[in-house]
Amino acid sequence: MNEINWILAAFRIIGVLVMMSAAVFACWLLSGRQSPKRTSEVFGWLFLIVLWALGGYALTSRYALGLGAVTHLSDQFPWGIWKGLVICGIAFAAGGFLTACMVYIFRIRTFYPILRPVVLTAYLGYILSATGSLLVDLGRYHQIWRPIFYWQDQSVLFEISWCIILYSCVLTVEFAPILLDKLGWNRVSRVIHAITVPFVICGVILSTLHQSSLGSLFLIVPNKLLPLWYTPLLPILFFLSALISGFAMAIFVSALSFWIFRHPLEPRVLTSLAKGMTPVLLVYLFLRVADLTARNAWVYVFRYPLQGTTFTAEMLLLTLPLFVLLKTRWSGRRRWAFAAAIPVIAGVILNRLNVAWIGLLPAMHSNYFPSWIEITVVLNLVSYGVVIFGIAARYLPLFEHPDIGGHSHASTTGEHEKAIVQLEARHV
């Protein structure tokens, strides 16, 4: 027994040390390959080192001791916030397929500049929040490949696994130009270029499927999920809210990344995204209200205090931005478009947590609340995404316009030409 404790301690120490050195290295890269200069930078370094050290402890504990020892999951409540992160993360990666569709399929010039940062966000969302979180959450994480070979076509989860695998391939193709530009591999770049549009079409189809399927996951529990959220419309509502969060994330990511990294961003980008989000949000809210009324489910708001509160919060977060979005005087300003995106993002997160966690509690006679290890792992996975994005923004051509198609050269704007000249200059 004593020996096992020693092995566990050693395993944990190694985990913490590895994660701390990774944090130092990441911070060094983020600060431009320098040690921290300003006080704010020092605090940033310290924060990340502490967070990742805790992450090292949390992850080694999870793999050494198993789910029961480190999580608050139980037979009564088998799905926790790790599954919640999968469901939220995929909703927020919707910005990727949405922007790719607007750029490659609809050829809307306004959105060319934000394609790369948003696609990278989606890529990270899928790799970290979907695959990464499943690698922690699955009881047999080492069997994660199994759905590839063991088919069970009645299962929503099977469909989602396949969509995640295929869509990750699509995202790789969409992301590849960023890396290839940096490396200057023109021949590979040309091949990728030729296959992009069909891949984007596949990406939109796959996203439509699995964004809605995440809602279908809960169709099987009519007696467990509170009627405030359980409805046969779940797949449609999940797809619509994924679109909404896709617009909101595109606003959020492009605004933040362009502001933080001091790249000029046309004001039209954010306001056009906000304009696109408004009708979807209206349709979504109309469907929600009509559905709740038709099923006579409003009474549950008062019957369950906790669920009533989170439901009200969710609805308010999704409704309030409309006051900004519907007033052209405000929504025409990018600051307001940005301000409207934030409650929308929070509202969709809350919606996913309500469906996958809070709305299930009463019927499952559970008072599940995640353990500190579960929370630490979630924060870690999110921080990996933020850090990788930051490093990519610093070292990869993330804010340059993609070259969309042969004809787009004909009507390029001055800025676009400049970007191409820059690109060609680098290749020479």
Add this chain to the structure above:
Amino acid sequence: MISRRRFFQTTATGALAALGARSLFAETPADPHEGAGVLVDLTRCIGCRACENACLVRAGFDPLPAATIGYGAGEGKLSFRTRTFIDFRDGGTEPKQPVKRQCMHCLEPACVSVCPVGALEKTKSGPVVYRENICIGCRYCILACPFNVPKYEWDNALMPRVGKCDFCADRQAKGQSPACVAACPTGTLKFGKRAELLQEARERMDAQPDRYRYVYGKDVVGGTSWIYLADRAPEELGFPQGLPKEPLPSLTWRAISRVPFVVIAVGLILAVVVRWRTRNVTEQA
């Protein structure tokens, strides 16, 4: 699932064959009503827990300590080890009615339909069995089961398993009755063909209408292989409320069956848009 079969009959085109190959070519499953079942006559149960003990022994776990046989302490719930137990619910002013709990072996089980890798299977002879070497540990079955039956081996760090009653499929294959049925001293449990047991339940109710007033499992969630006969309502016996009569997998199937249509519709729309936009951009040039 009839809706499912009809769906594939009407849409069996080449494109769909590629998408749903396995469903198309899978052999038609045997009528689940023909499979094995157990009739649980709760009016005969004395709560001796011999079934609970027999189940532990058969699954290779330690038997119940002798002192706990009969009314008394025990785990009192299903767990990874405890695949059946006697639930002593407080029946209010009525005497306590012990209720045996275990997997109900639904005719169209939610757990089987949700498993992404097919680790759970409804066998033709009746049992819903779990194949641990295929499981990936997603625990969707635990969430989806309307009766909260599957339990997890939470303390196993490397190869955790799902624990649930398998209706003693191995004993059934050898022509024996399940261990719990064999151990029951009062004749509460009767093993046989489900259709015949339903018939018998009907006969008993007709013969003694005062003693037998409710039958449970005939059509809840599409019917279960285990059927309960009792003198009081299922709600008083602790069975879950608000379950539909329709099998739960059909709730999901309604969404999944639309997958091919979504693929074709979205694909066509996008292809049209691509053509239209390419022409537009060329003309502008």
